[in-house]
Amino acid sequence: MEKLINEVTERVLGGGKITLQEALKFIDIDCNNIEALNLLFDGANRIRDKFMGKKVDLCTIMNTKSGKCSEDCKFCAQSSHYKTGIDEYGLLDYDKILKRAREMEEAGAHRFSLVTSGKGMKGKEFDKIVEIYRRLSKDTNLKLCASHGVITYEQVLKLKEAGVSMYHHNVETSESYYGNICTTHTYQERIDTIKNLIKADMNICCGGIIGMGESREDRVKMAFEIKGLGVKSIPINVLNPVKGTPMENMEVLEPSEILKTMAVYRYIIPDCYIRYAGGRIALQDKQNIGFKAGVNAALVGDYLTTVGSNIEEDKEMIKKEGLEV
Numbered sequence: 001m002e003k004l005i006n007e008v009t010e011r012v013l014g015g016g017k018i019t020l021q022e023a024l025k026f027i028d029i030d031c032n033n034i035e036a037l038n039l040l041f042d043g044a045n046r047i048r049d050k051f052m053g054k055k056v057d058l059c060t061i062m063n064t065k066s067g068k069c070s071e072d073c074k075f076c077a078q079s080s081h082y083k084t085g086i087d088e089y090g091l092l093d094y095d096k097i098l099k100r101a102r103e104m105e106e107a108g109a110h111r112f113s114l115v116t117s118g119k120g121m122k123g124k125e126f127d128k129i130v131e132i133y134r135r136l137s138k139d140t141n142l143k144l145c146a147s148h149g150v151i152t153y154e155q156v157l158k159l160k161e162a163g164v165s166m167y168h169h170n171v172e173t174s175e176s177y178y179g180n181i182c183t184t185h186t187y188q189e190r191i192d193t194i195k196n197l198i199k200a201d202m203n204i205c206c207g208g209i210i211g212m213g214e215s216r217e218d219r220v221k222m223a224f225e226i227k228g229l230g231v232k233s234i235p236i237n238v239l240n241p242v243k244g245t246p247m248e249n250m251e252v253l254e255p256s257e258i259l260k261t262m263a264v265y266r267y268i269i270p271d272c273y274i275r276y277a278g279g280r281i282a283l284q285d286k287q288n289i290g291f292k293a294g295v296n297a298a299l300v301g302d303y304l305t306t307v308g309s310n311i312e313e314d315k316e317m318i319k320k321e322g323l324e325v
């Protein structure tokens with residue numbers, strides 16, 4: 001295994017590619033094989049350094065419309081199909097959003113994303129969110145990201161014109177596993193949205209969730225599928241099983257399994273942001289290791305329905321690992 005890791009690392013550093021078979025071998029490394037894991041993490045770190053440098057991208061999100069979603073994504077606390085007891089509210093007013101945006105800007109975030117529950121936005125509600133972005137562009141220096149579900153080409157153009165520079169839309173998992181996590185919309189509908197973003201030349205943030213019962217092979221397949229979409233940022237969430245959802249009893253992934261996945265993603269897609277996202281608390285005191293194993297971006301602050309990280313502590317941790325915030 002050591003020989004293969006060294007060979008693939010040199011190849012990727014030289015501009016070559018890892019094959020699907022090699023990535024499958026890497027993700028199957030036994031979590032007790034510390035020597036091989038360390039070599040893999042070190043290789044991913046060198047690849048990150050060569051293709052992306054030392055800069056770490058920090059983003060924050062704000063849940064600006066919560067709950068009552070018609071869809072049945074089995075991991076999601078906001079689906080109306082499950083009783084999870086989360087706070088439910090309609091689209092927030094601009095003043096509340098601006099207050100949070102300014103707090104995040106002062107705390108050192110680079111990107112600020114508004115997220116809304118639901119399959120997509122239409123009509124007056126969509127016009128309202130466009131107006132919110134237009135005002136945020138004037139009132140803050142934050143780069144604005146958006147996450148509002150499925151979206152048409154015309155809607156993407158409107159968001160761009162209002163100052164949105166990146167749109168977030170996950171594939172969530174591999175195409176072959178997708179039917180196990182959602183039945184109310186298809187993997188193809190997600191891809192169609194991504195095609196609309198590509199057509200409108202919008203930067204794309206697209207990743208998924210690991211730990212939903214999928215195989216390691218599914219995780220690798222998801223990375224190759226995302227690679228084919230040409231995205232700039234890949235948020236990797238770790239399932240945080242929410243009580244009341246069909247996934248409430250799912251076992252949380254082990255830290256070394258999560259870190260190994262992040263490293264393999266770096267080998268597959270050397271030149272993008274591999275982003276820590278929701279659920280990284282599962283790494284416990286090993287969160288810093290990710291920044292030495294290919295990770296170069298993080299969602300900081302609170303997540304959609306769960307409390308997240310402390311931004312100052314994240315910045316300290318990143319600097320300690322020799323990276324730049």
Ligand code: SF4
Binds near residue numbers: 072073076078079119
């Ligand atoms: S992930 Fe999005 S579309 Fe799916 S249930 Fe949650 S809010 Fe709805």
